[in-house]
Amino acid sequence: MKANVIVFEATILVFSLAFYFGARRAMGKSRNRAFLLGAILFSLAMETGAVLGGVKNFYWYSINGYYNHYPLGGYVIWLGIVPLAATLLWYIVAASSYLTATTLMPNGKWYSRSAVAGAIAVGFYMLIEPIAVTNHWWTWNVKSFYVIDVPLLALFAVFLSVFVFLANYYLTVADTRDIKALKALEKLTIRRWSIDSQKSARSLKWNQLQMLFWFRLVPCLVVFAVAIAPVMFLLWLVANRGHIPPGW
Amino acid sequence: MANKRIELEQCKYYVNLQQEYPDRKAVRRGVMIALITIVVFIFGIFVLGMLSADLAGNPANVLEKPPEKPAETMPEGMELPEGMEMPEGMEMPEGMEMPEGVEMPEGVPPIPSPEGSEPPGSGSRVVGPALCDAGAPCGAALSGALLAQAEPAQDPPVAEPEITIPPQDGSVPVQPAPGAPEGEREEEEDKGPGQQTTGIGNLGNLANKASGRGFQIYLLVVSIGLMVVMYLAVRRVRLEGKHHK
Numbered sequence: 001m002k003a004n005v006i007v008f009e010a011t012i013l014v015f016s017l018a019f020y021f022g023a024r025r026a027m028g029k030s031r032n033r034a035f036l037l038g039a040i041l042f043s044l045a046m047e048t049g050a051v052l053g054g055v056k057n058f059y060w061y062s063i064n065g066y067y068n069h070y071p072l073g074g075y076v077i078w079l080g081i082v083p084l085a086a087t088l089l090w091y092i093v094a095a096s097s098y099l100t101a102t103t104l105m106p107n108g109k110w111y112s113r114s115a116v117a118g119a120i121a122v123g124f125y126m127l128i129e130p131i132a133v134t135n136h137w138w139t140w141n142v143k144s145f146y147v148i149d150v151p152l153l154a155l156f157a158v159f160l161s162v163f164v165f166l167a168n169y170y171l172t173v174a175d176t177r178d179i180k181a182l183k184a185l186e187k188l189t190i191r192r193w194s195i196d197s198q199k200s201a202r203s204l205k206w207n208q209l210q211m212l213f214w215f216r217l218v219p220c221l222v223v224f225a226v227a228i229a230p231v232m233f234l235l236w237l238v239a240n241r242g243h244i245p246p247g248w
Numbered sequence: 249m250a251n252k253r254i255e256l257e258q259c260k261y262y263v264n265l266q267q268e269y270p271d272r273k274a275v276r277r278g279v280m281i282a283l284i285t286i287v288v289f290i291f292g293i294f295v296l297g298m299l300s301a302d303l304a305g306n307p308a309n310v311l312e313k314p315p316e317k318p319a320e321t322m323p324e325g326m327e328l329p330e331g332m333e334m335p336e337g338m339e340m341p342e343g344m345e346m347p348e349g350v351e352m353p354e355g356v357p358p359i360p361s362p363e364g365s366e367p368p369g370s371g372s373r374v375v376g377p378a379l380c381d382a383g384a385p386c387g388a389a390l391s392g393a394l395l396a397q398a399e400p401a402q403d404p405p406v407a408e409p410e411i412t413i414p415p416q417d418g419s420v421p422v423q424p425a426p427g428a429p430e431g432e433r434e435e436e437e438d439k440g441p442g443q444q445t446t447g448i449g450n451l452g453n454l455a456n457k458a459s460g461r462g463f464q465i466y467l468l469v470v471s472i473g474l475m476v477v478m479y480l481a482v483r484r485v486r487l488e489g490k491h492h493k
Contacts, residue, residue, distance in 0.1 A: 003296040011296070015289045022285050025278025028270050096286045096478075099279055103481040120477060127290065127470045130451055130463070131297040134304045146449040148466075149310045241445045244311070 003135050005074050005083075012085040016092055023095050031173060034210045035098075036091055040079075042165050042217050043090035046157075046224070047082040054243065055142040055153075058083055086138070089128070094162050097121045098169065110170035118163040125158045126150075143243040144235040151241075156231050157224075164220045164227075172213040176201045182219055190215040272492065276485050283478050283485075290474050297467040304463040307452030310445075 024032045051057045058075065075083035097117035105113050129150040132138055144151040171177045178201050191198055194215070195208045204212065270278070303309050447453065455463035 003299045007296065011289075011292055015285060015292070018285045019282055019289070022278055022280075022282030025270065025274050026282050027275075027278070092286070092289065096282065099282055100477060100481045103279055103283075103484050120474075123470065123474050123477070124290075127293055127297070127467065127474060130304065130466070131293065131300055133310050134300045134451065135296075139310075146445045148454050149445055149449065149451040240447075240449045 003131065005085075005135070005137055006076075008132075008135070008137050009075055009077070009083065009085040012088050012092070016088040019092050019095065023099065026099055027095075030206060030210070032095075034173065034213055035095060035169065038169070038214055038217055039091035039094050039165065040087045041214065042161070042220070043087040043094075044079055044082055045217075045221055046161055047086055047090075048080060049225075051081045056138055056140050057081075058086065058138050090161075093121050093124045093158075094165055097124070097162055098166055101166075110167060110175065114163045114166040114170060117166050118159040121162040122155050122159050125155060129154060139244070141244040142232075142236075143239045143241065144232070145238050146241045151235070153228075153232055153235050157228055160224055160227050164224050165217070168213065168216050168220050172201065172216055173209065176204075176209065179216070182216065185219070186212070186215070273489075276489050279485050280482060283482050287475055287478050290471050290478070294467055294471040298464060301455065301463050304451050304455040305460060307450050307456075310451060 020032070020036065023035070026032075027035060047056075058081070075085065077084040079087065094117075097120040100120055101108075101113045101117035105116060108116070130148050133140065133149050140146075140149075140151050140154065142151055142153060144153045146152070171179060187198065190212060194211050195204065197204060197208060201209065201212060306312075451463070453462075454466060458465055
């Protein structure tokens with residue numbers, strides 16, 4: 001029997017709704033909304049980059065007529081070249097890792113909580129990835145070192161992405177801190193055009209703080225890309241599976 | 249007027265605080281709901297994994313090329329009897345021909361044979377009036393014939409992508425498209441992934457270990473690990489709730 005993409009998509013939609021209402025109480029209505037939107041934007045950017053860079057894709061099999069066997073033709077809701085279900089899955093994983101890490105380490109520093117949350121997220125993907133590649137929910141194309149048909153790169157990427165995203169959330173929304181390294185950039189861009197305030201993060205209104213959180217996701221993406229590039233290169237050197245050329 | 253405005257501002261601030269920083273009781277309840285949802289989610293994913301165990305056992309599954317879309321047209325030279333219509337979703341297999349000397353009665357459609365290239369009279373299947381002659385009740389033969397035609401599963405090589413026979417050595421062969429000439433097949437093989445996953449890299453190897461239950465055991469261990477972490481968090485929230493009572 002096969003757990004096809006329709007089943008996966010439906011499962012993710014149902015659970016993301018149920019989880020959203022739980023997290024709304026736990027994190028606060030506006031905070032959870034900001035987290036959800038931030039997670040969707042962040043994961044969408046990463047996944048789109050991965051598809052465009054030939055690392056993975058969600059439609060390789062649809063090109064080859066694979067999804068013609070499914071009643072609705074594969075994924076139903078797409079955000080460009082990435083299905084909504086993939087981004088919602090990342091939200092569920094990141095938010096549940098955040099809640100677990102925060103509950104288990106109420107007095108922990110931002111980096112230790114983010115690291116623990118990243119490790120929990122890796123656990124989630126260790127469960128999901130083998131099932132996903134087996135059922136062709138997505139396909140890894142990258143030349144890398146694979147363990148049970150899951151590239152190690154994917155697990156590193158999950159840890160790094162959740163770590164960076166939650167570090168931003170802890171620093172900006174939970175602790176309302178100013179980040180020295182980003183001060184000049186923020187002064188020239190978001191604080192001049194959108195927030196229209198040069199006050200410290202602690203003195204900003206909620207809407208302004210929310211904007212700042214979303215803006216800081218851009219440097220987070222840059223940090224993620226810079227950190228994952230050497231790992232990608234190292235795993236490329238010791239690869240045990242080649243790249244799948246497009247159209248194969 | 250100024251006082252009222254200040255009051256309104258304060259009230260608005262208080263409402264915002266309620267939204268952004270809910271009280272601990274609400275937070276505890278929310279964390280409980282979210283984490284229990286996640287435990288159910290993990291269980292759901294585990295069940296989906298169990299359903300995929302047979303696919304995971306095939307070392308070629310992850311990289312195998314999907315089959316071509318089945319042809320939707322009737323093969324040349326094949327005609328349906330007058331007054332008959334093909335059932336929806338029904339397709340005639342390629343290369344199918346009616347056996348010589350066998351005539352279909354009016355209103356009875358020809359029966360597709362899974363072994364399309366099999367020569368007539370080989371004894372694999374007797375159809376139509378031949379069944380009546382053999383002593384079988386005609387009505388049963390006809391309804392059987394209709395049933396046989398109404399089952400599109402008669403042409404499984406096209407409709408079931410899962411059917412692949414894993415090689416014994418654990419390597420992952422590239423599967424060329426069916427019906428392609430040999431030259432094209434070789435070209436396609438050249439275009440496939442340069443290196444195939446072997447050993448630890450192949451999910452099929454894990455799945456076929458422990459009497460074919462390797463994948464299930466892996467899923468069980470990871471799921472239980474995650475559920476234990478979630479349980480620890482839920483337990484902590486409950487303990488905090490008890491302390492505050």
